[in-house]
Amino acid sequence: MSLAPVDFEYLRHLVKTHCAIVIDPGKEYLAETRLATLVSEQGCASLQEFLRVLRRQAFSGLHRKVLDAMTNNETWFFRDGNPFTALTGLVVPELMKRRETERQISIWSAACSSGQEPYSVAMSIRENFNLPGWKFSILGTDFCTTILDRARAGSYRQMEVNRGLSAKLLTKYFVQQGLHWQLKPEILAMVTFRFLNLAEPWGDTIPPADIVFLRNVLIYFDVETRKGILGRVRRLLRPGGYLFMGCAETTLNLDDGFQRVQTEKFVCYKLKGPEKS
Ligand SMILES: C[S@@+](CC[C@H](N)C(=O)[O-])C[C@H]1O[C@@H](n2cnc3c(N)ncnc32)[C@H](O)[C@@H]1O
Structure with missing residues (x-):
């Protein structure tokens, strides 16, 4: 019918x-x-x-x-590859210089779906910056409560670990449990998850962040909603902070508070303005 x-x-x-x-x-x-x-x-x-x-x-x-x-919860580990190369090759090293005194970097994966994005960030950090004295806090948020439960569990089907995850990282950070692969506590402990509706006022639920992943979610919203969310991300980012968006997304014509940064194969957005905290 x-x-x-x-x-x-x-x-x-x-x-x-x-x-x-x-x-x-x-x-x-x-x-x-x-x-x-x-x-x-x-x-x-x-x-x-x-x-x-x-x-x-x-x-x-x-x-x-x-x-x-x-909601469309499509996601996979190390989605699009290049953002993670830019994260470890350029963005985190630059922020580590800037945050040398406090030794703390906050990363927020807004619209994190079943967790592959924040866990990919966690594995990238672990692989490249496992340094004593530094604290990396990673927050994942989403609107979909059922998908957040899956993210918190950190347990993935074979088909899901086949998407984007190298054999090296799979064997290093996951344990096979029957038909599933369970993330080890050392990676689980790096990420916390919380419900957040991006389209409504956030109050003080989200702490200031150095890096925001806002990928493959603005495409579902109208222009006014996109502008509102980008404005709130801009105000939440700490000086010199970075915004990562999906391949089909941009801040252009939506918010002029960001400067486009072209890395070798990826474009990210840096907060304009004074770089001192
Ligand atoms: C396609 S997934 C993207 C996941 C991940 N960022 C990536 O790029 O792989 C989009 C996610 O946005 C979430 N979402 C949709 N509307 C939302 C809203 N109003 N607030 C927060 N999250 C929302 C969905 O639940 C879904 O998990």
């Missing part, structure tokens, strides 16, 4: 209001695929029937499950 426009509109509005994700008109198939499990779990005969059940209720745990299901 095809989805009535009014029901699809309801879903688009629900998702946009609560997590700022824009579902374009004509993307009914996306709802069909992402919500299929919830539809059958609820014993509904169709997506249309399921959405009508939702519409009759006040916001509940079921609506929350719909929002989680509508």
Whole structure:
């Protein structure tokens, strides 16, 4: 049965209001695929029937499950490779010079999904800067609560460790447990996870950061939401701090508080202004 426009509109509005994700008109198939499990779990005969059940209720745990299901959690270890080369080859060494006295560097993976991004950062740090006296704190946040539970567990299927992780790092930092690979405590302990809706005011949930990974998430938002989030990231970054974005994302025409830094194969963004803390 095809989805009535009014029901699809309801879903688009629900998702946009609560997590700022824009579902374009004509993307009914996306709802069909992402919500299929919830539809059958609820014993509904169709997506249309399921959405009508939702519409009759006040916001509940079921609506929350719909929002989680509508997020795209696609991620993998060392996604795109080059950002991690830039991190260890340029950005961290530069910040270590600047933070020589306090010996502390904070990295935030905003929209961290199931954790592969912050854990890739942790492994990169461990491999390259395992230095006494230095503290690297890594925070991962996401809107999707179910995916955050997976991130905290640090347990990955074979297919997931096959994506982006070298055999060397797999055997060094993971232990095989049946069909899964469990991250060792030394890497798990480097990352903390927290819920955060990027599209709503953050209050003081996120501490000032030296490096922010904001990758492959702004693409789901409209221009105003992107501007709002970039403004908040700019205010949160410490002097001389860096922003890493996805390959299809930029600060251009959205926020002029960042200066584009071209590394060998990657573009990152450095906070403009005085570099002293
Ligand atoms: C495609 S994944 C990107 C993961 C990782 N950054 C990467 O590049 O591999 C996008 C993530 O953004 C999260 N997300 C979507 N809307 C969000 C919001 N309003 N606030 C915080 N996270 C959000 C989703 O739950 C999902 O895990």
